[in-house]
Amino acid sequence: MNKIIIGSDHAGFELKEKIRQYLKEIRYDTEDVGAYSExxxxxxLIAKKAAKKAAKSSSKGILVCGSGIGMCIAANKIKGIRAALCYDRYTAKAAREHNNANILCLGARTESAKDYKxxxxxxxxxxxxxxERHRKRVGQIEDI
Structure with missing residues (x-):
């Protein structure tokens, strides 16, 4: 079973709980780094904890806050993390294909929250x- 690091702030707590259940249904194990209530x-602090765990274990992560933006900015401060704010099928696919993103950030208070699954x-x-062009660019990001 694959492990996904998950985390949220208070605004994303409810959606994070739904995500945790969904991941269980599709046979992923999770490690929840908080928040644990609303x-x-x-x-x-949550983004830092999740991103450090994901970077250390080469795991993927999912972070949720109100807009997804704050979590994404904070997670990207950690070396080895390529967090992406995704809001539809295209951005989710492009984040992985083109950028080898390893943390998905979602906004719980956005229109796209309903499409989280x-x-x-x-x-x-x-x-x-x-x-090669994508691998080269990911390497250039890592060198920053």
């Missing part, structure tokens, strides 16, 4: 491109 928490499935099942 009590206010600071998203950068489809976005997650595409993100988790799309392999990174083996095309």
């Amino acid at each position: 009590e206010a928490v600071d998203y950068p 489809e976005i997650i499935k595409i993100f988790l099942t799309t392999p990174a491109s083996k095309e």
